[in-house]
Amino acid sequence: MKFLFRLVCCLLVALSTGCVTERATGLHAPQRATSAPTPLLLISIDAYRADYIQRGLSPTLQRLADQGVRAQSMQPSFPSLTFPNHYTIVTGLRPDHHGIVNNRMYDPTLGKFALGHSTAIDDGRWWAAGTPIWETADAHGIRTATMFWPGSSADIHGHHPDYWIPYNGKLTAMQRVDQVLAWLDLPAAERPGFLTLYFDRVDHAGHDFGPDSPQLDAALRNTDAALSHLIRGLRQRGLFGRINILVISDHGMASVPRDHNIWIDKLIPADRVQTVSLGVLAGFNPKPGHDFAKIEAAMEKPHRHMRCWDKSRVPTRFGYGKNPRVPQLLCLADVGWRITSQARLAVHRKVSLGDHGYDNADPRMQALFIAHGPAFRRGIVVKPFPNVDVYPLMAHLLGVSPMPNDGSDEAVENMLEPASH
Ligand code: AMP
Numbered sequence: 001m002k003f004l005f006r007l008v009c010c011l012l013v014a015l016s017t018g019c020v021t022e023r024a025t026g027l028h029a030p031q032r033a034t035s036a037p038t039p040l041l042l043i044s045i046d047a048y049r050a051d052y053i054q055r056g057l058s059p060t061l062q063r064l065a066d067q068g069v070r071a072q073s074m075q076p077s078f079p080s081l082t083f084p085n086h087y088t089i090v091t092g093l094r095p096d097h098h099g100i101v102n103n104r105m106y107d108p109t110l111g112k113f114a115l116g117h118s119t120a121i122d123d124g125r126w127w128a129a130g131t132p133i134w135e136t137a138d139a140h141g142i143r144t145a146t147m148f149w150p151g152s153s154a155d156i157h158g159h160h161p162d163y164w165i166p167y168n169g170k171l172t173a174m175q176r177v178d179q180v181l182a183w184l185d186l187p188a189a190e191r192p193g194f195l196t197l198y199f200d201r202v203d204h205a206g207h208d209f210g211p212d213s214p215q216l217d218a219a220l221r222n223t224d225a226a227l228s229h230l231i232r233g234l235r236q237r238g239l240f241g242r243i244n245i246l247v248i249s250d251h252g253m254a255s256v257p258r259d260h261n262i263w264i265d266k267l268i269p270a271d272r273v274q275t276v277s278l279g280v281l282a283g284f285n286p287k288p289g290h291d292f293a294k295i296e297a298a299m300e301k302p303h304r305h306m307r308c309w310d311k312s313r314v315p316t317r318f319g320y321g322k323n324p325r326v327p328q329l330l331c332l333a334d335v336g337w338r339i340t341s342q343a344r345l346a347v348h349r350k351v352s353l354g355d356h357g358y359d360n361a362d363p364r365m366q367a368l369f370i371a372h373g374p375a376f377r378r379g380i381v382v383k384p385f386p387n388v389d390v391y392p393l394m395a396h397l398l399g400v401s402p403m404p405n406d407g408s409d410e411a412v413e414n415m416l417e418p419a420s421h
C-alpha cells in the first residue's frame with residue numbers, strides 16, 4: 001500500500017508540485033515544538049564551480065553574497081562526486097566514514113548501488129553509518145522538508161524527513177522553489193524549520209557541453225532566475241531576512257576534451273577483475289581465479305594521465321580507503337581525462353565534455369559557499385574551508401547537538417554575528 005501511495009505520488013509530482021510524502025506524525029506529536037525559531041534553508045546548486053560567480057550571470061547569488069558571507073571557495077571531500085558530497089554536507093562525515101563512497105558502489109551484503117537504481121538509493125542500510133541533520137533536527141522537535149537531497153528518499157534508521165519528494169529530475173527549478181514556498185506557507189505547527197532545495201541543471205550542462213559552453217551560462221541564468229523567484233516569494237511572506245539561507249555546491253567541474261581517454265581495457269583485461277566503477281575514479285575488486293596482486297603491481301606503476309593505488313596506499317590527504325565499500329584497487333584520472341573502455345563506449349555513446357570526481361584539492365573541483373540571514377555577518381568574504389564544516393554550522397544554527405563528525409567550528413565561527421556565537 002505504501003509503495004502504491006509512493007508510485008501515485010511520483011506520477012502526480014510529474015504533473016504538479018503539490019504532492020508530498022509525509023511520515024505519520026502521531027509518534028512525535030507530544031514532544032514537538034512548533035518550529036525552529038529561525039528556519040534554515042540549505043540550497044545546493046549541483047556542480048556550481050567556485051569561480052562561476054565571477055561570470056556575472058548569477059546576480060541574485062551575488063546580492064546574497066554581498067549582503068551576507070561568501071567563502072572564496074569550499075573544498076569538496078574526496079571523491080568530488082554528487083552523492084558522497086551531498087551526504088557529507090548533511091552529516092559532517094567524510095565519505096569513507098558515512099559509507100556513500102561513490103555514486104557507484106558494490107557492497108558484499110547489499111549488492112550494487114548506482115544513480116538510477118532507486119531500490120538501492122531508497123534502502124536506508126546504504127546510508128546508516130551517517131545521521132543526516134534532518135534526523136537530528138527531528139529528534140529536537142524541528143520539522144524538516146527536503147525538496148530533493150541524496151539520502152532523503154531513504155528510510156535511514158527508520159526515518160525520513162517529515163516532508164520529502166521522490167527524486168524526479170523533470171521537476172523544473174521554478175516548481176522546486178514553489179514547493180519550498182508552499183511548505184513555508186503551512187500553519188506554524190506544521191511548518192518546517194529545516195528545508196533543502198536542490199538544482200541540477202548546472203551539473204547537466206557541465207557534463208553535456210563542458211564548463212565553458214554557452215549552455216552552461218544558460219543554466220547559470222536559469223538557476224539564478226529560480227533563486228530570484230525564491231527571494232521574491234520570501235519577501236512577500238515577510239520571511240527574507242528572518243530565515244538563514246546557505247547556498248552551496250557539492251563540487252566543481254572540469255573540461256574533458258573528447259579524445260582524452262585512458263583505455264583501461266588495454267591495461268586490465270576486463271574478465272580478470274570485478275569492475276565497480278569507471279570514469280574519473282575507477283574501482284576494481286579481485287575476481288576468484290585471477291592473480292590480483294600481479295594486476296595491482298602492474299597498475300601501481302606510473303601511467304600516463306592516471307594514478308592507481310591499492311586502497312591501503314591511497315594518499316592520506318584524500319581520507320579515503322578504509323571503508324569496506326571502497327574497491328581494492330583505485331585508479332584516479334588526471335584532471336581533464338576519463339578512464340573508459342571500448343565496452344563502456346558501446347553502452348554510453350554520449351561522451352561527457354565535463355566531469356568531476358577528481359582530486360578534491362584541484363582548483364576546478366572547488367565548490368560554492370554563500371550564507372545569508374540573521375545569524376550571519378554582512379558583506380564578508382572568508383577563506384576556503386572543507387565542506388565537513390557545514391554540518392556543525394547547521395547544527396549550531398538549528399540549536400541542536402551535532403553528532404560526532406569530521407568538521408570543525410573554527411572556519412565558520414568568524415562568519416557569524418557575535419550574538420549568534
Ligand atoms: P553526478 O554528476 O554523476 O555526480 O550525479 C549528479 C546527478 O545525480 C544529478 O544530475 C541527478 O541527475 C542525480 N541525482 C541528484 N540527486 C538525486 C537524488 N536525490 N536521487 C537520485 N538521483 C539524483
Ligand code: ZN
Nearest residue numbers: 046047082250
Ligand atoms: Zn554533483
Ligand code: ZN
Nearest residue numbers: 047082203207
Ligand atoms: Zn555531475
